[in-house]
Amino acid sequence: MTWHGSNKSGGYNPPKSISYDQGKFGRMFPSLPPFAQDTRQIRDALKELGRKGGIMDAKEDTDIAVNPNLARDLIIDPALSLINPNNPNLVAGMTFLGQFLDHDITFDPVSNLERQSDPESIRNFRRPLFELDSMYGSGPSASPYLYDQSADGEGIKFYVEEISGAAAVSAGGFVRYDLPRNSQGTALLGDPRNDENLMVSQLHLAMLRFHNAVVDYVKAQSSLTDPDEVFTEAQRLVRWHYQWIIIHEYLVRTVGKPLVDNILINGRKFYKWHNQPFIPIEFSAAAYRFGHSQVRPSYRSNFGPIPSDINSQIFRLIFNDNLADEPDPDDLRGGKRAPSRFIDWQTFFDFGDGKVRPSKKIDTKLSTTLFDLPAVRGDIQSLAQLNLLRGLTFSLPSGQSVAKAMNLPILNTTDLADLVDFKLHQRTPLWFYILREAEVKENGERLGPVGGRIIAEVFLGLLQGDSMSYLRQDPRWIPTLPSTVEGTFRMADLLRFAGVVAPL
16 A cells, blocks of 8 residues: 555545555554645744744753753752653653663664655564564574673573773672673664663663573573573563563553553554554654653763762763763763763662652653754754654644544643644644643643553554564463562563662
């Protein structure tokens, strides 16, 4: 099936049928017209809407030259979060778990913001399944460079490397690790995007070490001795516990348990596929970009050698494009190894010790650091502009038309009054609409009806479309690895089991 944008007279030709192939993007609502025609006028309006200093910019101070403690102050001073408030429902680590999940199911390196794109003509270079191929690559035989070939690793554990230097060793001798890197510092991993920032890099590392710990667990708890059989069983356990977290922690927190339960019991209404799951462009180019509004301007990456001393702790802006590309720049960009570049997960996930920090609310305010990224596309350094233009090039429908198609309440024009000057209050870009809906309907603590339904149906649909997922193999399965609460498994349990949580 081929997507048709507009005919010669400017009308809209909806497709007659849908039959998506695996490895392609597609549409959840193929009969809905684009929210706007791609003209210079609309592009200028979208650029203005998403510009630095515009209505989506939280306008936080980012000048660490004037205030060297700014990264810390943005976390501990409530007065600096009034425009970009914290989210009491979602912890800081969920933002980067969401990024990791995205990299597990989608990879589009070819689409162009400057021309109209047909999603069905764009190959998804990632299998649209939550199977961790971003981590496992093509397996030990086809991707041997990812695996530890030593006697201990047997070619079935992942290869990781210690971070050297006194700053990398906590009290008690807790050793820190990094992704394996070549002589030029490039990480050797199944998906290069998982080294974009320190948090997702260290999360990828945690998943590698989780697999390694599960290999040891399988050897100790089963009669399996053949390395191939041990690897297969360990991979199954890793994937199933990971999938459990996706449903019972990530989705429940992001869209609400009632919606998750409703879809599991009553089925999906809008995300349909025939032979194999596909990635809807409404999901990848709009709805799932809600996580950008959750990003904090700065994070406490770790507690340093003296956790009780705040001056020992490492606080950094997530990005600072004004910094030179040094071996250890004073931000949280990826692609670097240095003694202090590691994550203490206690401020990112809830270990019950009171140290966890929240993400930002899901709303139409983005942290100022995201309006001055190191390099995005062409002259665009604003992530908000990038998202808005992507929705235009993919001919996404308006949020209002999607809400109507879903038979869900449509936001009032008064809820979008700040878009009147852009002439977008009645035909709102889907990404912006979903953020505003979360802000209006759920106080920014979780997604609203439209955004939540798209995210939940796609996530659950991908798992239901995977013949090897626990939902297909054994839908009544419950986690079997050690956890703080029997019968469940959370990210905190995974990180503990992986051995990446230092005692503080």
